[in-house]
Amino acid sequence: QEQVVESGGGVVQPGRSLRLSCEASGFTFRSYGMHWIRQAPGKGLEWVAGIWYDETNKYYADSVKGRFTISKDNSRNTLYLQMNSLRVDDTAVYRCARGRGAQLISYFDSWGLGTLVTVS
Amino acid sequence: EIVMTQSPATLSVSPGERVTLSCRASQSLSTDLAWYQQNPGQPPRLLIYGASTRATGIPARFTGSGSGTEFTLTISSLQSEDFAVYYCQGYHNWPPWTFGQGTKVEMK
Numbered sequence: 001q002e003q004v005v006e007s008g009g010g011v012v013q014p015g016r017s018l019r020l021s022c023e024a025s026g027f028t029f030r031s032y033g034m035h036w037i038r039q040a041p042g043k044g045l046e047w048v049a050g051i052w053y054d055e056t057n058k059y060y061a062d063s064v065k066g067r068f069t070i071s072k073d074n075s076r077n078t079l080y081l082q083m084n085s086l087r088v089d090d091t092a093v094y095r096c097a098r099g100r101g102a103q104l105i106s107y108f109d110s111w112g113l114g115t116l117v118t119v120s
Numbered sequence: 121e122i123v124m125t126q127s128p129a130t131l132s133v134s135p136g137e138r139v140t141l142s143c144r145a146s147q148s149l150s151t152d153l154a155w156y157q158q159n160p161g162q163p164p165r166l167l168i169y170g171a172s173t174r175a176t177g178i179p180a181r182f183t184g185s186g187s188g189t190e191f192t193l194t195i196s197s198l199q200s201e202d203f204a205v206y207y208c209q210g211y212h213n214w215p216p217w218t219f220g221q222g223t224k225v226e227m228k
Contacts, residue, residue: 045207047217059215095163106211107154111163
């Protein structure tokens with residue numbers, strides 16, 4: 001069963017850091033691009049960061065560029081999001097999602113339940 | 121950045137009705153468009169990709185159509201489990217990957 005499970009969320013003060021993890025199972029993790037997508041309480045979906053299957057390319061939303069870093073450990077089947085200089089408006093449920101389509105990164109076919117990050 | 125605009129914001133319908141949701145892109149996407157369904161407290165579920173291809177396990181009552189800048193998701197006969205929020209997402213030119221603001225389908 002293909003699955004991704006996020007962890008690492010919590011309550012953090014503005015300006016502090018947090019690292020999220022996303023553990024994948026049931027599929028060949030090293031073959032897929034992966035993304036982080038967040039959803040503020042009661043709001044819509046906002047793409048945050050994406051990474052190619054082999055980490056050769058990484059992409060960030062303007063709202064997090066320079067503060068967040070996405071990485072992928074194919075030996076551990078785990079995706080990470082290092083979040084520094086957190087702001088109140090970073091408060092959201094953060095979900096990882098598997099990429100599909102062109103470059104296996106274009107749209108998102110498997111999502112985790114998410115982990116809540118509260119900056120306060 | 122391509123801006124995705126969905127309409128209407130909310131749709132009040134009864135079970136069994138036919139439902140049509142719209143999504144407009146600020147630039148041509150060709151057919152690089154996906155639709156997602158999200159129930160409360162759940163992650164989004166991929167319904168449609170390539171504007172019209174149903175994802176694995178998606179019932180035939182869900183139909184996607186359109187190309188360029190205008191897209192439609194049609195639910196032929198709304199079931200109780202279809203009351204949810206629906207998002208469109210364009211992926212023709214990335215980054216960034218952009219979503220519409222969502223259409224909530226609620227019970228009349």
